Amino acid sequence: MRSLRGRLTLGLTAVLALVLLGAGVLAARDADRSEREALDDRLRRTAELSRATAVAAFEEALPEGDGRLDAVLDATRTSLRLSLGDQTLFETGRRPPSQPRLRSGLSTFEAGGIRHRAYVAPLPDAGLGALARLEVITPLTLLEERQDTLRRRLAILGLVALALGAAGVYLASGVVLRPLRRLRRATASIAAEEDLSRRVPADRGPTELRDLAASFNEMLARLSRSAADRERALEATKRFAADAGHELRTPLTSIQATLSALSRHPDLPAERRARMATGALEEQRRLVGLLDGLQALARGDAxxxxxxxxxxxxxxxxxxxxxxxxxxxxxxxxxxxxxxxxxxxxxxxxxxxxxxxxxxxxxxxxxxxxxxxxxxxxxxxxxxxxxxxxxxxxxxxxxxxxxxxxxxxxxxxxxxxxxxxxxxxxxxxxxxxxxxxxxxxxxxxxxxxxxxxx
Known part of the structure; x- marks a missing residue:
């Protein structure tokens, strides 16, 4: 992408993409943490509410089935299990997965390709010691599905925002670069017309562009002076060459005419021949003076x-x-x-x-x-x-x-x-x-x- 507008749009769009990506990652992580904290809190409250029922199961031998408790556990897709050592005494809600012995507190494990969240709390009963445990287990499928949905929505919103941002940057850069396009058109017009006397407007646009226009005008002024000097030097050289040719031609023509006359008329009187030779000698001396002067000028230019x-x-x-x-x-x-x-x-x-x-x-x-x-x-x-x-x-x-x-x-x-x-x-x-x-x-x-x- 060669245009400044395109590069500006691409650069700002890349920056916007990084910002949106960072914001999306942070939002997804925050939502995931909030949901996991809510899930852990629900597991703790479920265990707390079920503690009295579990104790009663030991002390009063309540039947295994409790319709109201089962309905609550089914609605939350949670299983409740009461165990004594390695023996399961009581189960209700959804059928719990097979898993190794869980440690007390919160933990995450995978069973049957599905990740689960569990909360294990010992029952504080002196007669049973620490062998009696209450386990509340729920699959993470719904939570992970909600997280995937949230990520997809954030990605779609990010792409839409990125497209709108890119379009906005492209339109805004057109407005910002409008003075630069005016400057380019002015310079192109000057180059096409080869008119170094013209100047570009230096009183409009941002400060940087005004400084650029002022520098360009200074360059045009220097080029104009240089071109004028070059034209004057060229004209002077042409005039010098023409004058030199004229000045050299005159004595050479005179010498040629004298020598031609002496050659055609060998019987001229000696006095006239002497005058003609003296005149030719004077012209020769003038020619030597011209050549010496030209040589002095050429030597002096070094x-x-x-x-x-x-x-x-x-x-x-x-x-x-x-x-x-x-x-x-x-x-x-x-x-x-x-x-x-x-x-x-x-x-x-x-x-x-x-x-x-x-x-x-x-x-x-x-x-x-x-x-x-x-x-x-x-x-x-x-x-x-x-x-x-x-x-x-x-x-x-x-x-x-x-x-x-x-x-x-x-x-x-x-x-x-x-x-x-x-x-x-x-x-x-x-x-x-x-x-x-x-x-x-x-x-x-x-x-x-x-x-x-x-």
Whole structure:
């Protein structure tokens, strides 16, 4: 039985059956004990009432037959016997069964396949001593028949009560489980429609069911957020793949066209051939830059090892390398005298700083200035400023997307992946990156704020 309603009915019916069985056994035993006590009391009273008659039989030699006594004994199916030692002196009532000598008091014996109850009392007569005994015997057939009848009636009543109880439990469980069926229908509807924005009612039913509905709604909310994140990630991946294909196709197409022209026209003037080769070389360099940027993004998505490092040393090394690459640009570094301890991945931090500096050089004025500052404290900050045109407010979020290019940059150098690498490494290091306007140089100011981890 798989349904909760069926299991609940079966379980409660089993409990009810045990209760009824126990009650029936106790009732039958109580009735049996009461009847046996009544029978024993009747045997004692019969012996007591017959005592005077038995004594008179010894003393006055009364005849054996006494109609009134026989009628009473026959009505109760009881036999009365007076014996002296092993000799029977007087018998009346129903014929007593053959049995061994009975002990004084109450006893039960079986004769001829029938169980009997007997009461034996000695006659207190000084002349006879303890040899004279009065025996009152009755069969237990009627008592056992009444007990069997009582047991059958109790069994029938128990079965009827059990059937009624099972039906009542089944109907009551339907009412009790009605809120659970509503919850099941609601969840089935959500699953069929695949609508994770829906919620099940959590304000009806017993407390346990309301708690279950609330937990289910929390799970739906988490699944909805997860599905939304997955959709955004999928869309971002599709957009990234399309943008990557487009960005890679452009330099490859240009190189292919240049090589095809050189192959078809081997007699071109040397000066023109040199210009075409130089253009192809520039496109090849752009292609390598794109591939390097894609590789940096892929490498940054891994979980690199983290170690304690001096952020000031990383910043100083990055500024020194940029000075060598761009000797015409004036770099200013404002670094603290002491070490700035930070837990991070040195190659990722170096890649982030190199891309910030390259971005400042490419978008600043030719031969302009780039300023780098590092501040120590509870949250270390690295700021990179340039003297270019800056970034408009509406573009300050978009610049961190892969292959994002602003109208002001036009077809300038760069792969469009540098700031995406910056944002990625900032996330991996638990840092935030923001862009605003530089008050000192007038261009863009990129600020990376770290949460110190010692």
């Amino acid at each position: 979980s690199p090892p983290v170690a304690e490092l001096d952020l000031a040393e990383v910043v100083d090394a990055s500024v020194g390398a940029s000075r060598e690459r761009h000797p015409d640009v004036v770099f200013t570094a404002d670094l603290p005298d002491g070490a700035v301890a930070l837990a991070g991945w040195e190659p990722g931090l170096r890649s982030m700083l190199d891309n910030l500096l390259e971005n400042a050089v490419h978008h600043g004025r030719p031969g302009g200035a780039v300023r780098v500052s590092l501040s120590d404290g509870p949250s270390p900050e690295v700021a990179v400023e340039d003297d270019g045109p800056g970034i408009a407010d509406e573009d300050r979020e978009r610049v961190f997307e892969p292959f994002a290019r602003l109208e002001a940059s036009g077809d300038g150098p760069g792969s469009g992946l540098g700031l995406a690498v910056v944002a990625q490494q900032a996330r991996h290091h638990g840092a935030s990156v923001a862009v605003d306007r530089s008050e000192a140089l007038g261009g863009a100011r990129f600020t990376v704020r770290f949460a110190r981890s010692a």
